[in-house]
Amino acid sequence: MTHHGGGGTGRGRPPFDLGPLGLGTAPIGNGVNRVMDEEAALATVHAAWEAGVRYFDTAPHYGLGLAERRLGRALAGLPRDRYVVSTKVGRLLEPTPHRAGQPDDEGFAVPADYARRWDFSADGVRRSLEQSLERLGLDRVDAVLLHDPDHHWRQAVGEAYPALHELRAQGVVGAIGAGMNQAAMLERFALETDIDIVLLAGRYTLLDQTAAATMLPACLRRGVAVVAAGVFNSGILAVDEPAADATYDYAPAPGPLRGRARRLAAAARRRGVSLPRAAMAFAARHPAVSSVLVGAGSADEIRRDAALLADPVPEALWSDLEAEGLPAPGTAFPDGAPGRKG
Numbered sequence: 001m002t003h004h005g006g007g008g009t010g011r012g013r014p015p016f017d018l019g020p021l022g023l024g025t026a027p028i029g030n031g032v033n034r035v036m037d038e039e040a041a042l043a044t045v046h047a048a049w050e051a052g053v054r055y056f057d058t059a060p061h062y063g064l065g066l067a068e069r070r071l072g073r074a075l076a077g078l079p080r081d082r083y084v085v086s087t088k089v090g091r092l093l094e095p096t097p098h099r100a101g102q103p104d105d106e107g108f109a110v111p112a113d114y115a116r117r118w119d120f121s122a123d124g125v126r127r128s129l130e131q132s133l134e135r136l137g138l139d140r141v142d143a144v145l146l147h148d149p150d151h152h153w154r155q156a157v158g159e160a161y162p163a164l165h166e167l168r169a170q171g172v173v174g175a176i177g178a179g180m181n182q183a184a185m186l187e188r189f190a191l192e193t194d195i196d197i198v199l200l201a202g203r204y205t206l207l208d209q210t211a212a213a214t215m216l217p218a219c220l221r222r223g224v225a226v227v228a229a230g231v232f233n234s235g236i237l238a239v240d241e242p243a244a245d246a247t248y249d250y251a252p253a254p255g256p257l258r259g260r261a262r263r264l265a266a267a268a269r270r271r272g273v274s275l276p277r278a279a280m281a282f283a284a285r286h287p288a289v290s291s292v293l294v295g296a297g298s299a300d301e302i303r304r305d306a307a308l309l310a311d312p313v314p315e316a317l318w319s320d321l322e323a324e325g326l327p328a329p330g331t332a333f334p335d336g337a338p339g340r341k342g
Helices: 038-050 066-075 122-136 153-169 183-192 215-222 255-269 275-284 299-310 316-323
Strands: 021-024 055-057 084-089 091-095 114-118 143-147 175-180 197-201 225-229 289-295
Touching: 021 038, 021 299, 038 066, 038 299, 055 225, 055 289, 066 084, 066 122, 084 122, 091 122, 122 153, 143 153, 143 197, 153 175, 153 183, 175 183, 175 225, 183 197, 183 215, 215 225, 255 275, 255 316, 275 289, 275 299, 275 316, 289 299
Parallel strands: 021 055, 021 289, 055 084, 084 143, 143 175, 175 197, 197 225, 225 289
Antiparallel strands: 091 114
């Protein structure tokens, strides 16, 4: 069944340019249970801005609203027409006075002053967006994404999506979409609805090309912009020599995967390229990918990532990796073309 609905901007790229690099704000919401003070959080956003980043992605989920509040404070005073902000809907934050002082149990180093409640109803979408705008101190966001609707497809597509479609038709938001850690459902959204943008985390990387076979081509055909997030698979590809305690998708990386990452690093090193630089370039070069989104835990980290992405890698690297069987043949190089997209 196709859920198109009338009105709206119609399919096509979002009505704004994301730029090659975006900043994900889970770390400034004290993500991965790492405490970041206010000053460091604001400095990270400002360093991103100075490095040319103009796209910032956030969500109520990140630090129970802390990431949105900090992002809003960091952007205050910057020209509103010069940056793009996306936030997400699907988890409503509800005050929990009875849990005062207890720690959050979903991976953020914040007190559990709120509880997340799944809600992909039309009313939930509008309430969530209203609360996000208040935390951000903005009168509008550029894009709103359905956040992790993995177990909520029916409500997300039947209630939340039409509400977003209406908000876009009214000009309240510029673009609508979905953000997930899996490719299959994002592909369904691209094919069965009239969304503008998807945020794909961890499924198109040097170690995982799940999205390459059908999801990315579907987005390309439908004119849906893809933001490639999680390009370091939570850490294993973020350093030049993955260590024994490297993480993959926020869990300890299995030995064979660490071995594969080390072989990738060695092949890249022979071309004078670091593993993180290769990881970012790999995601960026797919013709469906509009922007690479990285979470940064410090100003230095985002400066490093911006410099890495701005530094072109030798084209020969891709055929080297293909020859090594890294990544698996047929998945890494769209249409067999070794060249970066134009």
